[in-house]
Amino acid sequence: xxxxxSELADPVAARVTPAANxxxxxxxxxxxxxxxxxxxxxxRKMLSRPxxxxxxxxxxxxxxxxxxxxxxxxxxxxxxxxxxxxVIAMLGIAQTLIILTAGIDLSVAAVxxxxxxxxxxxxxxxxxxxxxxxxxxxxxxxxCGAVNGLIVTKLNIPPFIATLGTLSIFYALNIFIxxxxxxxxxxxxxxxxxxxxxxxxxxxxxxxxxVLTLVxxxxxxxxxxxxxxxxxxxxxxDNIEAARLTGIRVNRVLMSVYIVAGLIIGITxxxxxxxxxxISPTAGVGYxxxxxxxxVIGGTSLFGGRGRIMGTLLGALIVGVFSSxxxxxxxxxxxxxxxIGVLIIGAVAVDQRxxxxxx
Amino acid sequence: xxxSTQTNLVMEARGLVKRYGxxxxxxxxxxxxxEGEVLAVIGDNGAGKSSLIQCLAGAVQPDEGELMIGGEAVxxxxxxxxxxxxxxxxFQSLAVxxxxxxxxxxxxxxxxxxxxxxxxxxxxxxxxxMREESLDVMGQLGLQTLQNIGQSVExxxxxQRQGVAVxxxxxxxxxxxxxxxxxxxxxxxxxxxxxKLIKDxxxxxxxxxxxxxxxxxxxEVADRVHIQRLGKRIALVETSQIDMxxxxxxxxxxxxxxxxxxxx
Numbered sequence: 001x002x003x004x005x006s007e008l009a010d011p012v013a014a015r016v017t018p019a020a021n022x023x024x025x026x027x028x029x030x031x032x033x034x035x036x037x038x039x040x041x042x043x044r045k046m047l048s049r050p051x052x053x054x055x056x057x058x059x060x061x062x063x064x065x066x067x068x069x070x071x072x073x074x075x076x077x078x079x080x081x082x083x084x085x086x087v088i089a090m091l092g093i094a095q096t097l098i099i100l101t102a103g104i105d106l107s108v109a110a111v112x113x114x115x116x117x118x119x120x121x122x123x124x125x126x127x128x129x130x131x132x133x134x135x136x137x138x139x140x141x142x143x144c145g146a147v148n149g150l151i152v153t154k155l156n157i158p159p160f161i162a163t164l165g166t167l168s169i170f171y172a173l174n175i176f177i178x179x180x181x182x183x184x185x186x187x188x189x190x191x192x193x194x195x196x197x198x199x200x201x202x203x204x205x206x207x208x209x210x211v212l213t214l215v216x217x218x219x220x221x222x223x224x225x226x227x228x229x230x231x232x233x234x235x236x237x238d239n240i241e242a243a244r245l246t247g248i249r250v251n252r253v254l255m256s257v258y259i260v261a262g263l264i265i266g267i268t269x270x271x272x273x274x275x276x277x278x279i280s281p282t283a284g285v286g287y288x289x290x291x292x293x294x295x296v297i298g299g300t301s302l303f304g305g306r307g308r309i310m311g312t313l314l315g316a317l318i319v320g321v322f323s324s325x326x327x328x329x330x331x332x333x334x335x336x337x338x339x340i341g342v343l344i345i346g347a348v349a350v351d352q353r354x355x356x357x358x359x
Numbered sequence: 360x361x362x363s364t365q366t367n368l369v370m371e372a373r374g375l376v377k378r379y380g381x382x383x384x385x386x387x388x389x390x391x392x393x394e395g396e397v398l399a400v401i402g403d404n405g406a407g408k409s410s411l412i413q414c415l416a417g418a419v420q421p422d423e424g425e426l427m428i429g430g431e432a433v434x435x436x437x438x439x440x441x442x443x444x445x446x447x448x449x450f451q452s453l454a455v456x457x458x459x460x461x462x463x464x465x466x467x468x469x470x471x472x473x474x475x476x477x478x479x480x481x482x483x484x485x486x487x488x489m490r491e492e493s494l495d496v497m498g499q500l501g502l503q504t505l506q507n508i509g510q511s512v513e514x515x516x517x518x519q520r521q522g523v524a525v526x527x528x529x530x531x532x533x534x535x536x537x538x539x540x541x542x543x544x545x546x547x548x549x550x551x552x553x554x555k556l557i558k559d560x561x562x563x564x565x566x567x568x569x570x571x572x573x574x575x576x577x578x579e580v581a582d583r584v585h586i587q588r589l590g591k592r593i594a595l596v597e598t599s600q601i602d603m604x605x606x607x608x609x610x611x612x613x614x615x616x617x618x619x620x621x622x623x
Contacts, residue, residue: 247439
């Protein structure tokens with residue numbers, strides 16, 4: 001994507017010959033605006049360090065529940081919370097990439113289910129070797145991502161509508177392929193369930209799925225921060241016209257984002273099987289909106305161009321901590337729903353405010 | 360700037376035509392810019408200034424006519440190609456990405472990767488180098504980023520953002536820098552700073568095309584004025600050979616070049 005960079009090893013130095021007397025009168029110095037009130041100071045900090053908000057919420061909630069809810073503050077419970085949110089968090093990585101481009105993907109859970117039942121179909125019904133079936137299932141996810149990307153870039157259909165359509169299409173295909181029937185635990189190949197198995201640390205059980213989820217977050221955090229592709233994702237979501245004028249091939253970036261999202265979702269399908277133990281065509285149907293919730297609570301702007309992948313992990317964990325904490329403290333589960341609603345609105349309100357001072 | 364008769368033309372266009380449906384935006388217009396000069400392009404609304412600039416910047420392709428850069432006939436198929444040939448444009452709709460930091464904006468679309476495995480395998484950007492070079496070019500333009508080159512562009516004022524966009528053009532524009540209405544959205548003080556920037560770029564020997572409505576500003580910085588009217592270049596004169604009132608009269612059609620004894 002960026003072969004040109006190598007030829008321009010030192011573009012500025014090569015082209016900018018210092019003028020005889022370079023004027024350094026500081027006529028256009030970039031100064032900070034005077035003194036700031038405490039609220040503006042916090043806002044500035046949150047603009048430059050977008051993880052502060054969600055991290056603070058997570059830490060405060062964890063401390064409060066550790067004190068008030070019985071059995072909350074144990075390592076086993078923290079591991080359990082992470083197991084509960086890992087699928088949503090992984091879908092959230094794909095969702096974050098797409099939302100950063102100012103898009104949205106309503107079909108993530110449908111893609112995951114389709115990839116999952118395809119894995120089952122290949123391995124259990126068609127007798128394809130398990131390893132190959134796994135790869136083929138992940139490739140189904142990639143193909144679905146490519147379909148979404150083509151609809152968005154070639155047919156110029158807004159991502160919301162495009163993925164609303166493919167949500168129905170992929171879900172219907174999922175029911176068609178699986179015949180609406182689950183593959184019971186006894187018939188699921190061991191490799192498919194591997195991510196649900198794990199190891200003991202200090203008396204608590206951790207799974208390979210949790211490790212995979214963390215690794216994926218680290219990998220994509222690295223990619224977004226340190227590669228040209230990552231920068232271009234932000235640029236496309238931030239100001240698509242500016243990105244185009246600076247020579248970024250906008251449609252190529254969008255297409256690659258949807259394909260990579262499909263890859264992540266395909267891998268998440270594997271994670272889902274390990275999490276629930278069987279292959280069910282109706283598991284995790286509500287995960288479409290849950291993944292968006294994690295992204296939004298994690299501080300990523302639905303308007304694109306602003307946010308951090310690690311915010312999504314924090315967002316998913318916040319949802320998990322509130323669900324676990326409220327339930328262990330004896331509240332009815334309706335209050336979990338209620339709280340998540342408040343968190344979403346709060347997060348978006350903060351984002352609106354930050355965008356306003358950013359204009 | 361010296362005005363010898365045989366000054367080389369850095370960029371030249373002959374008989375550019377651009378039609379949009381029934382509208383003829385450019386009607387066989389000519390264009391030229393010499394080495395080292397500041398050329399102002401003025402014209403009333405609908406005179407074809409924007410279409411002309413977009414043709415020069417590679418953002419649109421003319422239906423007819425030819426374009427030459429350094430004497431070589433070229434077809435600019437995209438802004439990327441224009442940029443590769445050393446033509447940098449600061450578009451009126453400021454092409455900056457507000458949430459990205461200053462140096463990411465300056466290097467947007469031509470990022471520098473680290474050397475070795477970090478760059479080739481792990482595709483790692485050399486942020487340090489990009490920041491250093493951004494600081495360097497901003498410093499040379501008198502844009503002293505005493506604060507933080509890593510701060511996002513949205514935290515800057517309008518004039519400062521313009522400064523970033525201009526710095527980007529100056530950093531890479533080896534042949535021509537085109538500025539489309541760089542001060543239209545700015546206050547008096549900030550406009551003054553941008554004018555200073557134009558002079559600084561020009562002082563480094565890079566020719567500048569300035570599209571503007573601001574007559575005093577044009578007469579302050581430009582060596583020559585290109586007057587566009589009804590899709591044509593009706594006059595190309597030294598700023599010293601014409602006064603503001605006559606330039607405006609030509610622009611709006613109150614006078615003709617013949618009235619003033621100037622050739623096109």
